[in-house]
Amino acid sequence: MFGSDPSQRNVDSRNGLNAGWVPHVCALTALACCLIALAGWATGQPGIAGFGNQSYPMRPLTAAGFGLVALALIAAIWRQRALTLVLMLPVVLIAAGVALDYAGNAPTIADRLLLSIGRAARQGHPHGTLPGPMPIAMMILLAVATLLALREVSRRSKIVVMIASLVLGVTIIAGLAVPLGIVAISGPGQHVTLSLPLAITTASLALALIGWRHHNGWPGLLSAQGVEGRTLRTIFVLVLVAPAVLGLGGLWAASLPGIAPELVEMVEAGAHVLVSAAVLFWAWSRISRENNARWAVTRALDSAPIVLTDAEGRILHWSKGCENLYLWDAGEAVGRLKHDLLATTIDQDWPAMMAEITRTGACEREMVEQRRDGTRLHILEKAQLLPVRAQDAPLVVLSMTDITERERRAAVLAARESELGSILETAPDAMIAIDDRNVIRSFNATAERMFGRPAGEMVGQDFRALMPERFRGQFDAGLADDADAGGERSRLRSLVGLRSDGTEFPIELALGAAEVGEERIFTAFIRDVTDKLAAQERHAELRDELLHVSRLSAMGEMAAGLAHELNQPLAAATNFLGAAEMLLAADAPDSGKAADLVRMASAQTLRAGEIIQRLRTFVSKGDVEVHAEPIVDVIAGAVSLSLTSVEQQKIGIRYEPDAMHRTILADRVQIQQVLVNLIRNAVDAQRDRPDARPEILLTSRGVGDGMVEIAVSDNGPGIPEEILGSPYKPFNSTKPNGMGIGLSICRRIVEFHGGTMHAENRPEGGARIRFTVPAIGNAELAT
Known part of the structure; x- marks a missing residue:
């Protein structure tokens, strides 16, 4: 068996199992023919010895000699050298005795060897029991071949096959000459022909030898595959059949009367030459095509990095691909150990690799090897045991693949994975990978700290266990929406x-x-917003404080005007009450007029109370309450808060409302705070302008998207350029005593309502501040 352990192969050879069944069957067939012939002579029935041909049987000494050769061949197949030599000794004696009998024409020496076998058969035959020259020649050739086959050497095995093939070819001619009637049994022809039992015996022994040594000579070639094998098998049939047919044809022609022997020989020789030339030309053309295809394949394979080594790793063949890969020429590499030449770094040494491929036939290993210029290469080497004949030394085919770039990319990928893993483990947010069945696949360190659960415990668990049961349905619905959206x-x-x-x-x-x-994986990014919500709540509180302080600040700025505003009703009430007191103190008091004056004083007192209540509502620190508010009322209240009656007489203030958008959704106090701040800024900007009467224009209009824009415009000097670039920047003011936080607070209030604020200078002069708030349509208001 190719590639098997040599020691095992020797064991198989010693017990004869490696020879196969063909040699045994052929040898036993030959032995059976000899035994049948001897039995025929022993019983006095020459017809049995001739397989039905009583006139041309196998002679006794011939049967005895070939029977011993058959036994010796069986012993040789089973590696019984001593027994083989013992069985061959009588064969030598028979051959020598027959030769002496023929030389001295005294058959008594050979007859004494078979005294008990059919002496009556010699009557009328001077050599009745003696083998003829052809059988003796066949016996000697087969005996020599058997002795040569005792030693399993390639050269001897080829000689054995050659001798056996010669015997087989002669047997075919000599054995068919008599049955075909080409040669007569009587006369000289009996010395060059073989009887039917003898022909079967010699052919069986020859086939036994060829089958035993089938791996040498033409039997091994006939097992070749592809075009070459088919060509050789066809040639073999022609070469085997053509000589036999031509030889038999020559004998038949020579037996015909009137044909000169010289003519027969010339025709036979010409026929041999013609057949041989035709066979050679046909074989050459087929093998040439095969060689061309093989040459192309060889060139293609030679471009790949392939090395052929012996069992010790010594380089026998170094391809062009190896020269390009390692920069070593074939002349420098052949004869050296591959792993020494390339300074190979590998975990598994060469003997261990040989043991593995002997057991499995092939193996694959990764290693680091060095080129001639010192460059280190990562190599994937595949080793395979090359099938060889049993007596040949094993060969190893090594094919190399340069995986340096693959290893470099793998190293980069591993570094990136390590970096990503580090990022994931140190990420401030919890990151949890789940599949479409909500099963947790990974659980980073932040998630462990956030939920107080180790990753080993959570991997494989349901993700919904990380939230209260009342929220799990909400999560499932959101997951389904995300899966449908595919984002x-x-x-x-x-x-x-x-x-x-x-x-x-x-x-x-x-x-x-x-x-x-084919699987969809979700990554959950989770953030603990406990601190964020607390900060937002604190921010809201600070915002309310700031708004409150801002309103108090606005009241402080308007303190003089408010004092004048309150002084008027209070002074009027005092006057009315004084007059009433005088009427009541008169000699003839007029109670009716006194009562009217008291009522008038009470009205002025109520007016002062309303002013105070309006101020208290504006500066109070209350919760944000968003309601539907009429724009006209909100603006009117802001104007009343912003301007005293005297200021309202000095300043031309106009309001142009949008009839289609009359109601807004807002916190009344906060929007009034914005308007008060903007109106007071407009008043302050025009305080020192005696050349023109100050004017303030308040407008409202719908701007789409459910919003209403409210604008406060004046005819003052406008916003300075240094302020216009960042009007909402805190502590940035044009007032001598201003804090610069008014517009910043106003923008925050507007943005809280979902609107925007813009500051600009009008082309005709003055400034304009615009902001938007949500509007409510008539249908919504009715609802």
Whole structure:
């Protein structure tokens, strides 16, 4: 068996199993023919010895000699050298005795060897029991071939096959000459022919030898595959059949009367030459085509990095691909150990590799090898045992693949994975990978700290266990929406998380989806917003404080005007009450007029109370209350808060409302705070302008998207350029005692309502501040 262990192969040879069944069957067939012939002579029935041909049987000494050759061949197949030599000794004696009998014409020497076998058969035959010259020649050739086959040497095996093939070819001619009637049994022809039992015996022994040594000579060639094998098998049939047919044809022609022997020989020789030339030409043309195709394949293979070594790793063939890969020429590499030449670094040494490929036939290993210029290469080497004949030394085929670039990319990928893993482990947000069945695949360190659960415990668990049960349906619905949308990242959701100790905490969750093969994986990004919500709540408190302080500041700035505003009703009430007192103190008091004066004083007192209540509402620190408010009322209240009656007489103030948008959705106090701030800024900007009467224009109009724009315009000097670039920057003011936080607060109020604020200078002069607030249509208001 190719590639098998040599020691095992020797064991098989010693017990004869490696020879196969063909040699045994052929040898036993020959032995059976000899035994049948001897039995025929022993019983006095020459017809049995001739397989039905009583006139041309196998002679006794011939049967005895070939029977011993058959036994010796069986012993040789089973590696019984001593027994083979013992069985061959009588064969030598028979051959020598027959030769002496023929030389001295005294058959008594040979007859004494078979005294018990059919002496009556010699009557009328001077050599009745003696083998003829052809059988003796066949016996000697087969005996020599058997002795040569005792030693399993390639050269001897080829000689054995050659002798056996010669015997087989002669047997075909000599054995068919008599049955075909080409040669007569009587006369000289009996010395060059073989009887039917003898022909079967010699052919069987020859086939036994050829089958035993089938791996040498033409039998091995006939097992070749492809075009070459088919060509050789066809040639073999022609070469084997053509000489036999031509030889038999020559004998037949020579037996015909009137044909000169010389003519027969010339025709036979010409026929041999013609057949041989035709066979050679046909074989050459087919093998040439095969060689051309093989040459092309060889060139293609030679361009690949392939090395042929012996069992010790010594280089026998070094391809062009290896020269290009390693920069070593074939002349420098052949004869050296491959792993020494290339300074190979590998875990498995050469003997271990040989043991593995002897057991499995092939193996694959990764290694680092060095080129001639010192460059280190990562190599994937595939080793395979090349099938060889049993007596040949094993060969190893090594094919190399340069995986240096693959290893470099793998190293880069591993570094990136390590970097990504480090980022994931140190990310401030919890990152949890889940599949489409909500099963957790990964759980980073932040998630462990956030939920108080180790990753080893959570991997494989249901993700919904990290939130209270009342929120799990909301999460499932959101996951289904994300799966249907097919987006890479979902919107941010506010949910509640559940720690291992049962405490709940607010979280924000976003899901990212990715396709991994045929599976969809979601990554949950979770942030604990406990501190964020607390900060927002504190920010809201600070904002309310700031708004309150801003309103107080605005009242402080308007303190003089407010004092004048309150002085008028209070002075009037005092006057009315004084007059009433005088009427009541008169000799003839007029109670009716006194009562009217008291009522008038009470009205002025109520007026002062309304002014104070309006101021208290404006500066009070209350909760934000958004309601539907008429724009006209909001603006009128802001104007009343912003301007005293005297200022309203000095300043031309106009309001142009939008009849289609009369109601807004807002906190009345906060929007009035914005308007008060803007109106007071307009008044202050025109305070020192005696050349023109100050004017303030308030307008409202719908701007789409459900918003109403309110604008405050004046005819003052406008906003300075240095302020116009950043009008909302805190502590940036044009007033001598201003804090510069008014517009900043106003913008925050507007943005809280979902609107925007813009500051600009009018082309005709003056400034304009515009802001938007949500509008309410008539249908919504009715609802």
